[in-house]
Amino acid sequence: MRWRRGLQVMTRRRGEVQIGTDPRWAVRVSGLDRAEAHMLATLTDLEEVPFEGLALRHGVEEVRARELFRLLEEARVLAPAPVHRRGTDRTPVPARLGDDLQVHSLLARDADGAALLGARARRTVGIEGLGRTGAVVASTLAAAGVGALVLDDPRAVGVQEPGVGGITERDVDQPRETVVARVVTDVAPGITTRTGTWADGAPDVVVLVDSYATDPERARTRLESGMAVLPVVVREADAVVGPFVVPRGAPCLRCVGLHHADADPDWPVLVAQLCSRGRRSPAPQVSVLAHLVGAFAASQVLAVLDGEVPATAGASYEFSLPQPIGRRREWSEHPGCECADHVPA
Template identity: 35%
Template sequence: MGRTLIPFRALWRDAGTLQFGTDPDHAIVLTGLPAGTADVLALLDGAHSDEAVRAAGAEAGLSADEVDSLLAALERCSAVTDRDPANDLPGNLPVSARRQLRGELATLTQRHGAWAGVVLSRRIDRRVVLTGDHRFVVPLATVLAASGVRRLWIPASGRVRIGETMPSGLRAIDERQPRGTAIAEVVLAAAPDADLRPFPNSLVPDLTVVAGPVGAPAPDLPTPARKARARLELGVRDGLAVVGPLTVPGRTACPTCVELARTDRDPDWPALAAQLGGAPTDPCSVANTLAAVALAGAQILEHLDGGRPAVRSASLELAASGAIVRRRQWDPHPACPCTSPSAA
């Protein structure tokens, strides 16, 4: 096993100056590089030992000390890793899935270096339930599945309505088809090895997504969905797509905290919210729906990968243009049972 370059674009400023990446905040520049450096870099693919790299350097006119100095410089700026992240992926992951996830692994390598494979492996093992408005849910499921979240459950009944169809989601040709069958076809087309079987009641999912009218009373969720370690709200309010909040029991505000905060601002809120129950989601353009799906997908992956997403205990509102117009912070409410000592 040899060293592997982190997959940033390599650009030569001149014959002896090499830049990795183009972002001003993260780009790396190495100067004073000898001729023949490009031949050495070409072998930093994880398949060549240091001895093989030194031999290639010698053929290109570099001494062993010059090659070692180059490798040391790459290590100091975290441009190279001494392990192949792909080796940390599950051994039973199909070859087709490995090929499909190369882009995800490369992106994670830019952030996590040698540990990218561990992060992606954990993502593959996550379990997510997606419930509610299928105009949001199905495209979001395809994003998650294609990004490596292969264990998804999308409870569904009835038949597809034409109003539910959209790009990356249910298709116009699915109209009047059994919704569960149509959803499975769409998601499996994005990730053929995804597992869409219902979760047993004993399973505790990593996340439940609840898509529906913003502020509506909590829907009657299946048992596993209610037990999830975290929950993300996703919906529309007066044309604004709203992503969040993402709540984690015992660590953030909970859905009840959010409703109590809304009632503090408007004492009549409970009466208004009750009228939202069972109502269809407010209209939202295809472009804004897809923007919300992309944002929600990125936030979910950040959470599942162990990061701290912007929607943790907060919600982001997107205008019809796709621009984020507001971020609302939701804090634990002092009157909520989740903040009592007995709930800790």
């Protein structure tokens, strides 16, 4: 058996030990004598748990030690021994991902954080729109171990953009995609970056960061090319993340547009104006909002890459200044959209 690295062990009064501080898995073990409590308190630095040796060293009966470790296994404090890795799976996790490795070893059911990070290193994410928010998405994904980024935004860094996402004063007037490629390479040496082309393979996921509205046509072509799409829209003083749409998934972005049009028949006219205005004159990206929204969008991409259902599946989150905390808005399939036909009953 293997101890889940990072779990804190605290000694309580009256023969009790508490393992973990996160309410999702924290447990209290009671009815322990001093030797048993001391044995459990020594576990924290062990990758493998040789419980027979531990029992002997602490003077705990082997039957009793076996019972205690069975309880810890049921409580997910202990995990199965790691599987034997082969081929590229044996590539060691870079030291800079040590914190990610520890946390994902706690979160993963099989405690195999290395397998999760190894899978991330083989994935590609596209980011289109590399102002402050897009730069935060890119640098956060790079720091989290994503292996390749396709960066798309040839526009120049503006004088108001340094200070967020690794953009500095000396980057002003340089192409955003070149600047962000340098930032993520500094963050994660060994990452692959490409600018503005899918020639070497389409990304698994693409994040579209736009001002005022997502261009429905651009989202549609990405979905038809097999990419999952996460829209991020920055507006006058807020930003919206989601809904995340996978190819042939529902509700889709057209569903969202049709719901808007039900509430406001002029919606398509407004979207066309907002898209062209956003391209000409992007919305302001205040540092607090760019950090928060960029990191949240990155968390949603990582959820998809890690095989989880993202919180933004069928929902968007609106973050409004001055205190952006994220309000959830759920979307349903629109009866007028053909995407509903794709969903298996």
